[in-house]
Amino acid sequence: MAKQSEKAASFNKNFKARTNRQHSLSFATCVHCGTCNDSCHYYLATGDPKMTPAAKMDKIRKIYKAQNDWLGKILPSWVGGGEIKSDNELEELKDIVFGSCTGCRRCTINCPFGVDTAILVGLARSCLVDEGVAPEGVLHVMKDQWEIGNQMGITPEEYIDTLEWIEEELQDELEDPEYKVPIDKKGADFVYVINPREIKYDPRPLQAAFKIFYIAGLNWTMGSVGWDNTNFGLFSGKADLGGHMGNLAYNHAKKLGVKQMVISECGHGLRSTKWEAPNWGKANPLPFEIISLLEVMVDLINSGKIILDPSRNQYPVTYHDPCNLSRSSGMTEEPRFCLKRSCIDFREMTPNRTDSYCCTGGGGAMSMTEYTPRRLEVAKLKADQIKETGAAICATACHNCVDGLSDLIKKYDLRYEYEDGKSKLVEVPNVCELVANAIVIPKEIRKTEKEIRDAVKGRTILVIDDEPDFVVFLQTLLEDSGFKVLKAGDGNTGLSIAKSKRPDLITLDISMPGKSGVQVYRELRSDDATGSIPVFIITGEVDFRQLMYQKTVQAPEGFLNKPIDKDLFLMTVNKILEKTIRNKHAN
Amino acid sequence: MADVEFNGETFPVDEDGFIMDFNLWSKNWVQHVKQEEGIDEMSEEHWKVIDILQDYYKKNGIAPMVRVLSKLTKFKLKHIYELFPSGPGKGACKMAGLPKPTGCV
Numbered sequence: 001m002a003k004q005s006e007k008a009a010s011f012n013k014n015f016k017a018r019t020n021r022q023h024s025l026s027f028a029t030c031v032h033c034g035t036c037n038d039s040c041h042y043y044l045a046t047g048d049p050k051m052t053p054a055a056k057m058d059k060i061r062k063i064y065k066a067q068n069d070w071l072g073k074i075l076p077s078w079v080g081g082g083e084i085k086s087d088n089e090l091e092e093l094k095d096i097v098f099g100s101c102t103g104c105r106r107c108t109i110n111c112p113f114g115v116d117t118a119i120l121v122g123l124a125r126s127c128l129v130d131e132g133v134a135p136e137g138v139l140h141v142m143k144d145q146w147e148i149g150n151q152m153g154i155t156p157e158e159y160i161d162t163l164e165w166i167e168e169e170l171q172d173e174l175e176d177p178e179y180k181v182p183i184d185k186k187g188a189d190f191v192y193v194i195n196p197r198e199i200k201y202d203p204r205p206l207q208a209a210f211k212i213f214y215i216a217g218l219n220w221t222m223g224s225v226g227w228d229n230t231n232f233g234l235f236s237g238k239a240d241l242g243g244h245m246g247n248l249a250y251n252h253a254k255k256l257g258v259k260q261m262v263i264s265e266c267g268h269g270l271r272s273t274k275w276e277a278p279n280w281g282k283a284n285p286l287p288f289e290i291i292s293l294l295e296v297m298v299d300l301i302n303s304g305k306i307i308l309d310p311s312r313n314q315y316p317v318t319y320h321d322p323c324n325l326s327r328s329s330g331m332t333e334e335p336r337f338c339l340k341r342s343c344i345d346f347r348e349m350t351p352n353r354t355d356s357y358c359c360t361g362g363g364g365a366m367s368m369t370e371y372t373p374r375r376l377e378v379a380k381l382k383a384d385q386i387k388e389t390g391a392a393i394c395a396t397a398c399h400n401c402v403d404g405l406s407d408l409i410k411k412y413d414l415r416y417e418y419e420d421g422k423s424k425l426v427e428v429p430n431v432c433e434l435v436a437n438a439i440v441i442p443k444e445i446r447k448t449e450k451e452i453r454d455a456v457k458g459r460t461i462l463v464i465d466d467e468p469d470f471v472v473f474l475q476t477l478l479e480d481s482g483f484k485v486l487k488a489g490d491g492n493t494g495l496s497i498a499k500s501k502r503p504d505l506i507t508l509d510i511s512m513p514g515k516s517g518v519q520v521y522r523e524l525r526s527d528d529a530t531g532s533i534p535v536f537i538i539t540g541e542v543d544f545r546q547l548m549y550q551k552t553v554q555a556p557e558g559f560l561n562k563p564i565d566k567d568l569f570l571m572t573v574n575k576i577l578e579k580t581i582r583n584k585h586a587n
Numbered sequence: 588m589a590d591v592e593f594n595g596e597t598f599p600v601d602e603d604g605f606i607m608d609f610n611l612w613s614k615n616w617v618q619h620v621k622q623e624e625g626i627d628e629m630s631e632e633h634w635k636v637i638d639i640l641q642d643y644y645k646k647n648g649i650a651p652m653v654r655v656l657s658k659l660t661k662f663k664l665k666h667i668y669e670l671f672p673s674g675p676g677k678g679a680c681k682m683a684g685l686p687k688p689t690g691c692v
Contacts, residue, residue: 140689152690154652162654169664200652201676201688203664230691366691372602400691406673410623425625425672 007131008084014127016067022116023123027064029113030054036107036115041357042100045378053107053117056096060124090133097124098135099371102362103235104323109354126237134236137367142232142241149248150228152196162199163222166207173207174214174441178453181210185221186568190260191253192222192293193229195269195399204429205399208436209264209293215439216305220262226252229269231277239280246277253288261290265430267324267398275329292325294334294397297435301341308438313343315392315416317434320349320382320405321356322398335397335431342438347389357382359396361404376411379404383412386426392416393427395434402428456577460501462486464494464520465509465538470562474507474538474569481570491515495523498530505576508556510539525554534576538564593619605680605687609644612684620682624673633670633682635660640683650676650685 004012019027032054037043042051049055058080065072065081072081084090103118128134129142144153160183167181182188192213198206213220226248233242253261263270274290277283300306319339325331332353340346351357360379365371386394386409394405405428408414415423461483463474468489475485486503488494492515498506506524510517517539524530536558557579558572591598596615599607604623606612617637621629639659643651653675657664671678676688 137689141691144689152688158652158654162652165654165657165664196690199654200690202674203653204668207664361691367689369602369605369687403677403691406677410673 004083004085005087007087007090007133011090011127011131011133012063012067012083014130015063015123018123018126019064019068022119024064024068026115026117026120027061027068030057030061030115031113033112036111036117039106039110041104041106041360041381042378045381051100053101056100057115057117057120059093059096060120087133090128090131093124094128094133094135097121097128098138098365098368099374102323102358102360102365104358104362105327106323106355106358109327122234122237124237125235126239129236129238135368135370137369138232138236141367142236142238145228145230145232145241145245149225149245150196151230151232152200154196154199156224159199159227160224162203166203166210169207170210170214173211176214176450178450179214182221184224184256185219185571186256186565187219187571188221188256188258189219190221190262190288191256191258192220192262192264193227193249193253193269193273194222194264195230195266196228197399197403198264205265205432208430208433211436212297212300212306212432212439215441216300221256221258223249223252223256226250229263229266229273231268231272233280234268234272234276242272242277243281243283246273246281247283249273250278250281250283250286258288260288262296263290263292265293265397265399265432267322267329267400269399270331271324271328292329292331292334292397293432294325294331294338297338297432298334301338306435307440307442308342308435309440310342310344310438312438313393313434314345315418316345316347316390317343317393317395318347318349318386318389318391319352319431320359320386320394320396320401321353322396322401323356323358323362325397326354326356331397335395338431338435339395342435343393347391349385349389349391349394357385359398359401359404360408361400366400366403366407372407375404376408379408379411383408383414387412387414390416391426392418392424393429393434395429395431397431399430402430452578452581455581456574457482458484459504459577460484460486461573462488462494462497462501462503462506464488464491464506464512464517466490466512467509470509477566477570478573481573483573491517491520494520495530498524498533499527502529503533504580505534505536505557505573507536507538507573510537521556534558534580536560536572536576538562538569591619601687603687606684609684609686612641616684617682624671624678624682626671630670632660632662632666636662636667636670636679637683640679640685644683644685650680650688 036053040053062080062082065079066076066083069079072079076082101121103121105118108114108116141151145151163181171177171179231242231245233239233245263273270292278286317339319335360375396402409426414426416426417423461478463471465471466489471487478485486497486501488497491512508517534557537556538560540562557576589600591600594615598611598616601607656675667675
């Protein structure tokens with residue numbers, strides 16, 4: 001065997017160790033029938049036979065053959081096999097797997113055997129990355145994900161600061177000075193996990209999504225950590241980084257106890273977080289469901305929780321199918337449903353759905369400056385496709401596609417002529433931005449919501465508890481939040497204050513000397529004067545729960561175990577009061 | 588790597604068209620990117636953004652987040668996009684002579 005360079009030997013060793021059954025299947029079944037040629041945008045745009053998927057994969061396949069094919073092991077040259085020998089060969093391979101394939105899988109869909117080019121590219125990439133033979137941009141981003149937990153090196157302070165900024169922008173837009181972006185909210189139904197690009201460079205889709213959540217009245221939260229849905233484990237083929245990024249998000253979602261994790265419009269973010277990273281990170285089964293923002297929007301439109309006025313998006317809109325959503329996640333109809341409901345003139349580009357051409361920025365290719373000229377050269381195919389639709393707006397549901405498409409639109413000068421004679425470059429928003437633009441804000445609902453929150457302020461709360469320290473603790477919490485507080489150290493005093501002062505809410509301890517909390521609760525409920533006052537049980541005992549299970553008493557409006565969580569306590573107080581006021585409104 | 592010639596000045600640029608050396612930035616560079624960006628007329632507000640980006644870059648060695656840019660200029664997000672259609676990263680930073688943002692943008 002010819003001598004191999006140190007890096008080449010290490011590469012070959014890793015390559016052999018990482019080749020699994022899926023890889024072998026795709027390596028071994030290709031018969032070079034040529035069906036894939038017409039599916040690859042690199043080949044279609046350049047006509048260069050070296051750019052056909054089969055030819056590109058042969059550069060990787062030859063290693064497999066030399067290592068695994070029985071004939072290849074004895075007579076590698078007979079089957080065109082051969083391991084990597086030199087550093088130069090590694091560089092050539094880098095150019096193919098990073099610079100000449102975006103892993104969009106259009107060839108896989110069109111292959112009679114389903115040869116998965118993208119996983120073969122991923123295998124080669126992972127081995128190259130380990131030898132440091134990878135584009136600087138990719139290594140940089142991987143480092144940031146390992147060390148800082150997001151791909152753009154955003155610090156926790158910067159992250160929170162940006163969310164607060166969006167909060168202010170939305171307070172203006174929604175005309176609600178009290179609007180808050182929830183962070184680490186306990187008891188939220190879902191956590192929204194995003195692409196760092198939305199924080200660092202373009203928070204417009206973030207603002208759009210928050211607006212939709214607000215108007216639909218959803219109970220959701222942002223996470224203070226594990227909020228990056230992108231995963232350079234997928235792009236670099238490195239499963240260890242993939243698992244790390246997945247687990248950052250999963251572990252925080254578990255801590256928050258959410259029912260769902262909603263992924264913002266990011267193609268590889270959805271694919272990696274939903275389908276790949278649970279395996280990489282050995283995190284299955286997950287105690288929550290992972291869905292896309294697109295699915296949330298479809299549900300909100302269908303259930304009437306948001307009302308859309310398509311006349312607000314009057315210019316022609318087309319949709320680009322991101323490869324990771326259409327081909328790898330089966331999500332083709334949701335974005336169309338949202339766009340058709342929020343725009344007057346929706347036009348399909350051809351081909352579309354699973355047969356869509358790559359945006360050319362695929363899954364992270366935007367981070368590699370050295371390949372930009374080639375990327376833009378082969379982007380002609382996509383540019384022609386968009387031009388044909390005559391659309392003013394090319395919406396898409398992936399941040400990478402937004403940047404890839406924006407680049408090619410500028411390069412090929414794709415414009416739309418507006419009626420005032422001005423022409424502008426075709427715009428590339430996310431789907432949620434068009435939905436948010438079409439949304440009708442129900443004025444009366446907004447007014448009532450604000451009225452209700454105002455009405456909660458200054459309400460009177462009676463605290464019944466025999467521990468003086470605890471009473472002072474609750475009193476401080478409540479008074480700091482603008483409530484008036486009455487105090488009672490035992491059951492009988494509590495009952496008489498409740499009758500005479502008629503507070504808006506009672507917090508009640510169960511375990512007290514003298515009259516027990518359970519007895520106090522029964523008496524409160526059976527007396528007409530106090531029967532309708534909401535009661536919030538705060539206790540260290542579980543007896544009361546048993547009573548409730550046995551249904552001998554009516555359930556209280558709130559229930560919390562000691563020691564209490566401050567935020568959860570205040571949130572419950574507010575929720576109970578808001579609900580009471582809302583019910584009164586309704587009656 | 589290539590060179591961009593503009594008004595007799597030469598600027599080495601990377602494949603994404605970002606200037607390779609911040610120190611070579613000049614007003615001619617701005618005129619060049621202006622054309623590319625489709626900005627008709629440079630206003631005082633455009634210059635304010637450029638000045639602030641350059642100051643921040645000189646002090647910190649990185650581009651500021653769009654939040655910081657908005658804070659320092661007191662421009663709303665929407666307005667920054669009106670000024671620079673390609674956005675703060677690929678439009679404004681490019682014009683100010685900063686390197687291409689990292690990550691998939």
